Amino acid sequence: xxxxxxxxxxxxxxxxxxxxxxxxxxxxxxxxxxxxxxxxxxxxxxxxxxxxxxxxxxxxxxxxxxxxxxxxxxxxxxxxxxxxxxxxxxxxxxxxxxxxxxxxxxxxxxxxxxxxxxxxxxxxxxxxxxxxxxxxxxxxxxxxxxxxxxxxxxxxxxxxxxxxxxxxxxxxxxxxxxxxxxxxxxxxxxxxxxxxxxxxxxxxxxxxxxxxxxxxxxxxxxxxxxxxxxxxxxxxxxxxxxxxxxxxxxxxxxxxx
Amino acid sequence: xxxxxxxxxxxxxxxxxxxxxxxxxxxxxxxxxxxxxxxxxxxxxxxxxxxxxxxxxxxxxxxxxxxxxxxxxxxxxxxxxxxxxxxxxxxxxxxxxxxxxxxxxxxxxxxxxxxxxxxxxxxxxxxxxxxxxxxxxxxxxxxxxxxxxxxxxxxxxxxxxxxxxxxxxxxxxxxxxxxxxxxxxxxxxxxxxxxxxxxxxxxxxxxxxxxxxxxxxxxxxxxxxxxxxxxxxxxxxxxxxxxxxxxxxxxxxxxxxxxxxxxxxxxxxxxxxxxxxxxxxxxxxxxxxxxxxxxxxxxxxxxxxxxxxxxxxxxxxxxxxxxxxxxxxxxxxxxxxxxxxxxxxxxxxxxxxxxxxxxxxxxxxxxxxxxxxxxxxxxx
Ligand SMILES: Cc1cc2nc3c(=O)[nH]c(=O)nc-3n(C[C@H](O)[C@H](O)[C@H](O)COP(=O)(O)OP(=O)(O)OC[C@H]3O[C@@H](n4cnc5c(N)ncnc54)[C@H](O)[C@@H]3O)c2cc1C
Ligand SMILES: Cc1cc2nc3c(=O)[nH]c(=O)nc-3n(C[C@H](O)[C@H](O)[C@H](O)COP(=O)(O)OP(=O)(O)OC[C@H]3O[C@@H](n4cnc5c(N)ncnc54)[C@H](O)[C@@H]3O)c2cc1C
Numbered sequence: 001x002x003x004x005x006x007x008x009x010x011x012x013x014x015x016x017x018x019x020x021x022x023x024x025x026x027x028x029x030x031x032x033x034x035x036x037x038x039x040x041x042x043x044x045x046x047x048x049x050x051x052x053x054x055x056x057x058x059x060x061x062x063x064x065x066x067x068x069x070x071x072x073x074x075x076x077x078x079x080x081x082x083x084x085x086x087x088x089x090x091x092x093x094x095x096x097x098x099x100x101x102x103x104x105x106x107x108x109x110x111x112x113x114x115x116x117x118x119x120x121x122x123x124x125x126x127x128x129x130x131x132x133x134x135x136x137x138x139x140x141x142x143x144x145x146x147x148x149x150x151x152x153x154x155x156x157x158x159x160x161x162x163x164x165x166x167x168x169x170x171x172x173x174x175x176x177x178x179x180x181x182x183x184x185x186x187x188x189x190x191x192x193x194x195x196x197x198x199x200x201x202x203x204x205x206x207x208x209x210x211x212x213x214x215x216x217x218x219x220x221x222x223x224x225x226x227x228x229x230x231x232x233x234x235x236x237x238x239x240x241x242x243x244x245x246x247x248x249x250x251x252x253x254x255x256x257x
Numbered sequence: 258x259x260x261x262x263x264x265x266x267x268x269x270x271x272x273x274x275x276x277x278x279x280x281x282x283x284x285x286x287x288x289x290x291x292x293x294x295x296x297x298x299x300x301x302x303x304x305x306x307x308x309x310x311x312x313x314x315x316x317x318x319x320x321x322x323x324x325x326x327x328x329x330x331x332x333x334x335x336x337x338x339x340x341x342x343x344x345x346x347x348x349x350x351x352x353x354x355x356x357x358x359x360x361x362x363x364x365x366x367x368x369x370x371x372x373x374x375x376x377x378x379x380x381x382x383x384x385x386x387x388x389x390x391x392x393x394x395x396x397x398x399x400x401x402x403x404x405x406x407x408x409x410x411x412x413x414x415x416x417x418x419x420x421x422x423x424x425x426x427x428x429x430x431x432x433x434x435x436x437x438x439x440x441x442x443x444x445x446x447x448x449x450x451x452x453x454x455x456x457x458x459x460x461x462x463x464x465x466x467x468x469x470x471x472x473x474x475x476x477x478x479x480x481x482x483x484x485x486x487x488x489x490x491x492x493x494x495x496x497x498x499x500x501x502x503x504x505x506x507x508x509x510x511x512x513x514x515x516x517x518x519x520x521x522x523x524x525x526x527x528x529x530x531x532x533x534x535x536x537x538x539x540x541x542x543x544x545x546x547x548x549x550x551x552x553x554x555x556x557x558x559x560x561x562x563x564x565x566x567x568x569x570x571x572x573x574x575x576x577x578x579x580x581x582x583x584x585x586x587x588x589x590x591x592x593x594x595x596x597x598x599x600x601x602x603x604x605x606x607x608x609x610x611x612x613x614x615x616x617x618x619x620x621x622x623x624x625x626x627x628x629x630x631x632x633x634x635x636x637x
Binding site (some may be wrong): 066189 | 263264267268269271272275276304305306307309310314319320321325
């Protein structure tokens with residue numbers, strides 16, 4: 001089976017995030033593999049171990065993304081591709097990403113493309129479905145179980161807490177949801193072996209793309225942190241009075257009812 | 258000069274930190290309180306290849322380097338001193354001497370299971386009457402036919418109750434000047450005549466197994482003699498030089514944890530209308546902690562790097578061990594102070610750091626012995 005995984009290097013949203021001049025300050029941020037992409041990598045490894053084949057992890061980013069690619073290789077992926085846009089792409093959006101991936105996949109053979117359900121930084125959830133559309137293959141989002149049998153895939157997906165069961169033909173693109181699996185830690189032998197696994201580096205040129213072809217269709221107007229949580233209020237007095245006061249506050253102060 | 262870690266070293270840190278935070282951390286307080294050796298955690302460490310970091314693949318290892326190993330000890334120690342000590346002892350004292358000095362057969366038979374994480378190893382040097390003065394070893398091993406017959410007593414041996422094999426030092430004869438010849442022998446823990454008892458009630462590293470060993474006519478084949486029979490003493494000095502790097506790394510991990518906890522607490526705790534981190538008295542403590550932790554890290558990594566470069570590292574590993582473990586003790590002590598009354602309570606963990614750190618100033622050569630080692634290197 002020919003398996004591709006789309007992976008994004010993101011900052012760790014559990015760490016403190018600092019915004020400077022309308023951008024997230026990369027200096028202090030911790031960078032990780034997008035957690036949903038970890039499910040995709042793990043699922044790919046399980047599929048490969050069961051059905052044979054090869055896993056290629058693809059990322060679009062800069063030189064720094066090599067660390068996350070190496071981690072995916074250390075977990076067990078076979079090959080990796082860094083589409084390095086550091087010098088060519090200044091502003092990007094989902095259109096940019098999908099356009100680049102579409103060009104990348106043009107001459108590739110694949111049975112399965114796995115992606116994360118969303119990236120935790122921008123959380124658009126668009127890349128998977130839009131790429132599938134461009135490649136003209138079926139797409140199943142937020143999957144929580146996957147079984148492949150020949151050229152069929154039996155999939156369970158999370159629909160707001162319920163489960164939907166789907167059968168599709170391959171090639172298919174799926175986006176992975178929490179609960180799909182338990183991503184493994186890269187083992188020490190894995191880390192050492194990753195050093196020798198292929199890491200191919202491509203630029204826009206190699207994909208026959210120009211900067212103009214991938215110019216974003218959207219514009220970011222502002223980036224800001226949520227307002228700091230203020231101290232809560234504890235109501236006092238008779239229960240009836242408290243209820244009245246609460247309703248009053250919700251209506252007049254919080255304006256939620 | 259290049260202070261950058263390799264990708265592999267960075268990935269090792271990330272992986273071990275993730276593992277330590279999600280698997281070990283939730284159990285740390287209980288491991289200490291119940292003084293229970295977390296055997297299942299060691300199974301996991303084995304599966305991740307952590308018990309074999311500095312050994313080549315052909316011996317079941319992961320093919321990493323000493324620095325990666327030191328980083329792993331640091332990260333485990335940052336979360337749990339008990340697990341950190343048993344981990345460091347398993348690799349540096351249990352497996353390493355067999356790797357350094359074993360014959361090919363010994364490595365295949367005894368090192369492979371340890372390096373591949375299928376068992377733990379121990380190192381039995383200390384005796385009731387021979388601690389700092391290892392030359393005072395009283396345990397004997399007498400060659401009778403094809404077997405060594407070992408008699409004696411060992412104390413304070415880490416991991417022995419859970420070990421597959423123990424490398425035991427014993428007197429095998431006298432040289433022409435009448436000086437004891439001390440050799441090392443690999444003793445499987447299921448050997449007849451071997452009694453292992455872990456009855457110590459310890460101040461710290463309570464979840465690390467520490468045992469007493471009694472050897473009564475324990476017979477091992479003469480092929481179990483490790484390395485050069487005449488150079489057993491030199492061999493374990495070399496083993497201890499390496500072990501010091503790992504104990505130093507453990508001190509570094511505890512010091513780092515103490516510093517992180519103290520800093521976070523100081524920013525949060527308000528007295529006299531402001532966070533106590535705004536008081537210069539607290540700031541100076543935190544500044545010292547941050548500085549000492551970083552200095553300790555530089556020394557530990559340098560010692561590990563020297564070892565990886567096959568350069569002499571005896572003096573530097575003693576520097577690292579002495580400085581990092583004393584830093585761990587000071588930092589833990591100050592972390593308690595910064596926590597005030599809360600710091601005295603188990604729940605806040607900093608009191609455990611202090612108890613755990615104290616051991617590091619004693620085990621694998623006391624602070625005094627480190628100073629002796631350094632002075633000897635200075636030609637005194
Ligand atoms: C939890 C734990 C785990 C351990 N694990 C192991 C293990 O796995 N394997 C193993 O073999 N041992 C192990 N040990 C033993 C440890 O290495 C010894 O405790 C240590 O070497 C000190 O020996 P001692 O306890 O006999 O103290 P002593 O040697 O009696 O020292 C007492 C004091 O005298 C000082 N002193 C001694 N000689 C001198 C000198 N010449 N100059 C100045 N001061 C001196 C010492 O620094 C110390 O302060 C462990 C100990 C503990 C507590
Ligand atoms: C076992 C035990 C028994 C106790 N028994 C009693 C008792 O019987 N009765 C009772 O009332 N209390 C008792 N206490 C409480 C004890 O007196 C307090 O813990 C102590 O006064 C410190 O207060 P704190 O713990 O709130 O620490 P904090 O006041 O929060 O201090 C935290 C740190 O900040 C430092 N700090 C605070 N303010 C400043 C400043 N302005 N400048 C510089 N540094 C500052 C402190 O020195 C300390 O290092 C007990 C505590 C313990 C642990």
